[in-house]
Amino acid sequence: MKKFILYILLSIIHLGAYSQVIKSNSNIFLKYINNIINDTNDLSAPKFMNYPTLAFSPETNWEIGLSSLYIYSANRDLKNRLSEIKAFTFYTLENQYGIWLDHALYSDGNKWFFFGRTRYQSFPLLYYGIGAESPPEHIARIDGNFTYFKERFLREVFPNFYTGIEFDVQVMNKVSYKNSLNNFSKPIGGNGSTNIGLGWGFVYNNIHNVLNPRKGIFSEWAFLNYNSEIGSDYNLTTFISDNRFYIPIKNNNVLAFQLQGQFTNGNPPFNLLSLMGGESLMRGYYLGRYRDKHLLAGQVEYRMLPFSFSKRWGASLFFAAGEVFNSENNFQFKNLLPTGGAGLRFLLFPEKDIYTRIDYALTREGSGFYFFIGEAF
Numbered sequence: 001m002k003k004f005i006l007y008i009l010l011s012i013i014h015l016g017a018y019s020q021v022i023k024s025n026s027n028i029f030l031k032y033i034n035n036i037i038n039d040t041n042d043l044s045a046p047k048f049m050n051y052p053t054l055a056f057s058p059e060t061n062w063e064i065g066l067s068s069l070y071i072y073s074a075n076r077d078l079k080n081r082l083s084e085i086k087a088f089t090f091y092t093l094e095n096q097y098g099i100w101l102d103h104a105l106y107s108d109g110n111k112w113f114f115f116g117r118t119r120y121q122s123f124p125l126l127y128y129g130i131g132a133e134s135p136p137e138h139i140a141r142i143d144g145n146f147t148y149f150k151e152r153f154l155r156e157v158f159p160n161f162y163t164g165i166e167f168d169v170q171v172m173n174k175v176s177y178k179n180s181l182n183n184f185s186k187p188i189g190g191n192g193s194t195n196i197g198l199g200w201g202f203v204y205n206n207i208h209n210v211l212n213p214r215k216g217i218f219s220e221w222a223f224l225n226y227n228s229e230i231g232s233d234y235n236l237t238t239f240i241s242d243n244r245f246y247i248p249i250k251n252n253n254v255l256a257f258q259l260q261g262q263f264t265n266g267n268p269p270f271n272l273l274s275l276m277g278g279e280s281l282m283r284g285y286y287l288g289r290y291r292d293k294h295l296l297a298g299q300v301e302y303r304m305l306p307f308s309f310s311k312r313w314g315a316s317l318f319f320a321a322g323e324v325f326n327s328e329n330n331f332q333f334k335n336l337l338p339t340g341g342a343g344l345r346f347l348l349f350p351e352k353d354i355y356t357r358i359d360y361a362l363t364r365e366g367s368g369f370y371f372f373i374g375e376a377f
Helices: 005-017 028-037
Strands: 047-057 061-073 082-092 097-106 112-122 125-127 140-158 161-178 193-205 216-226 236-249 253-266 274-276 290-292 294-304 313-325 337-349 354-363 367-373
Touching: 047 082, 112 193, 140 193, 161 216, 193 236, 253 274, 274 294, 274 313, 290 313, 313 354, 337 367
Parallel strands: none
Antiparallel strands: 047 061, 061 082, 082 097, 097 112, 112 140, 125 140, 140 161, 161 193, 193 216, 216 236, 236 253, 253 294, 274 290, 294 313, 313 337, 337 354, 354 367
């Protein structure tokens, strides 16, 4: 399970950069890190940083990459919500590569909200089958080119309440199968497909800092219709509900909750099913380890940001449970899959209250490490 374990190295660099040693003019790289985490520029000034990444997994071999983060407030007005652009590029020794781009952008006065992500990658996908009863080992490795683009164009119509168009494109091509079982049969869409969805969404959001929410509510309700009339190979409709609540505890602690559901009607290809796992919700599970038409999952996290005895170090404890299901095998509480863990936090941008996180999650089937800038949700 490819989780950026060796990112821990960056945290060590952060700690070293915080000491007086890095003030020496002999090391340009350490000076660069020091300038980032000890920046004394105007609070309203944008922030930009690049840092290398290194990871290893059996399906990719060694992977090298570059991550970038750019954060700002529109017109350098701190009354505007914090906007972020995150980019990640990588290349593996198996000649695999990818480009990721995520963003959450607010216009002046927070009147417009542009929220989306883009992925393009030539990368293996471990396929375990469909449903909650899928086998513990993957039944095929699917190689191919994957393109994913999702964008929300939202306008504020009431204070903190946004509505607008949602657009989704998912393309899978140049598909090949490796290490599949003898009796393996390709799933729906297993030879590749192009699917285009168009829909409408509603978002209530009174959170000021998207990378580290300390209080407030984020709630999204949306639907997407994929139809052959707009170029989709499959006809289906997906309903999405994502609800997050943040409660401040004492001075620096936060109690965070999330409840997410995704429900699909129609005949979706396997790559448009609801996926469980990843670095945000249901940490510890490989993204797509479980997939089916419907998903319901929730999590709770207690964040200490920072510790009472430290200015820049903190931690978190989290627990989550979720389930995939369909109309024939309905949701049942007894089938919920649990996951939980803990993490360390380092205050990377003190003026903007943004932390790096290293999380360790443990499930019934294994564990995972995660290193990212910004909280999981």
